[in-house]
Amino acid sequence: MTPSLLLLEDDLQLSDTVKHFLELKGYEVYCAYDGLQAEEIIYERHIDLMLLDVKVPHMNGFEFLKKIRESGKEMPAIFITSLNSVEDVERGFSLGCDDYIRKPFALKELLVRVESLIKRTYGTHEEKIEVDKEIFFDIKELLLTVKGEKVSLKTKELKLLALFLQHINELLTYEKINETLWEYDEEPSSGSLRTYIKTLRSVIGKEKIETVKNVGYRFVK
Template identity: 70%
Template structure:
């Protein structure tokens, strides 16, 4: 599974450098050069991690992240900025960032922080997640087993199961689900999605996946 990173940075040369470096490391990177453009990407695309400069046009990085957090978006975020006062760092964490890196920075240091945050997305450092009742899901292999016996899953069912486990207690709107499950040249199907949700409910619990009418779904995990 290739993780997608939103990079908000108005310095195009730095943006290109970071993008090329992270893509070489196997990540998909979507670039925004101002806060409003970043908002469009954040709400329209499936994003696993955000790298946010603060001093950008139209809407600064602080306000951008605050808007997302106010709307229930909990995607991990790292602020990348030349601001270095204790007040700025404190404000960033109060808003809801997960990490903070000061410019200038080494690309290797950035990679270490990115890798660390993305490994925590599943709430575990293990590659296999115990779903209960004998079910285990292998994140890396996208493989579901029960009592060590493989459970047949369609590719999109496995992707949906992975998505719910990756974003527990977070509202996933239809656009983000379609983005993850269907390839670019495919036409998303609401009917097929309902069928996939029904299958995944049999593993995660019928009452643990909420249907948010006309918006999407939420996997509720205590």
């Protein structure tokens, strides 16, 4: 699954440059030019990592991250800012950021930091993952094969399997799963989710996906 990034940056030229660079490297980038736009994106889209300028209109980066963390969202965040005092850095980390990069910066350095955080948070993004004996999943192409034969699954079933494989042995709550499977203009369906789980179990084995009653599911390996 393509990692999704939120880029909060009010410099339009810099935002456009960073967006195109990261998209060429295989990331999906949602741009916001002020804190309120960023907040809308966070609640409408599944975001894997946030790139946050501090000095932006309406709600600055510090205020935005504080609000996001208080709401329970824990995706990693990198501050990208011209602020360089020790106090600013300390404040950023105390609010829950994971890294700090000062302007001006090299795009390659930004990429290294993004990739490092994605890998640390979600595990390695191998393209082909062994689900079980003779069962492989290409996480980039969303392709599941059993004994070398392609298995026909719905897009949401494939996205769900990709999510499980990025969080092996971790509890995934219904909220986390819903954020991944349904777009902002779609209504999450618990009935559909149960059907997707049933289908995946029939292919990869019932014991691979545990039900945690009233909370969510866990992929075990």
